Amino acid sequence: MQLQIHLEAVGDAAAPDVDTLLSLQRWLVGEPDVVQSEIGLSTATPSPGELGAAVEIISLVLGTGLSVGQLLLAVSNWRRTRPVAPAVVLTRIDPDGVSVRIESSDPAAVAAAARALDG
Template identity: 35%
Template sequence: MRLGITVLDDDGGQLRALQRWLLRDPDSAGATLTLRGRNATPGAMGPGLDLIDVVLSNAVGLGGLLVAVATWRRSRGNAPRVQVEREGVTVTVSGADAEQIERLVRQLTAPTAEPDDGTPATAATLDRPRP
């Protein structure tokens, strides 16, 4: 399973910090993490880095990866917004409670429905804090 992780409103420093966090976090163990430009091919040099390209061997590790991302956000003073994208479905990680992580996993692993106009469906982001 391939994912792209983006830290919004970032100059690149936050993205590198998130990658270092994920490489050390046991919840994201087993994931292959590579920094790259959004339109660059893996291994090619480009103008800048704007996402972490993640490869998971199966969907089981997705929940752990999302928990690690949410934990990293909480550790930062400004709690940067983080988006995770898979096959045209984009979600925003904003909390680490089990219910929200399960919802994000379902959104990222569900088959995407094709709207009538032929454009891929995008999952709603979950930026709302839990009541």
């Protein structure tokens, strides 16, 4: 399964910068369950009709040993370390392009997001 992650501001907080995204990437690379996945940082151009510059994203290809739940748990743990936790948007890359926005570290919300992404 291929996923993309990008970060968004929550409420009145400033938009996350590239350093924040790199922090998440380093966190994921350091997670024993996630390290077996292919993780890359890239840019994506806005969709037609969208305003703005290129958006930095983390691209992941989940291996057979990593579940979406494990990935979301790692992201949730990273969010708890942030003074102001950005929203994390995960998008499954396939024809239906399911997108899940995570603004909570609540285990029930993380489990619901995992179910949505697993399809």
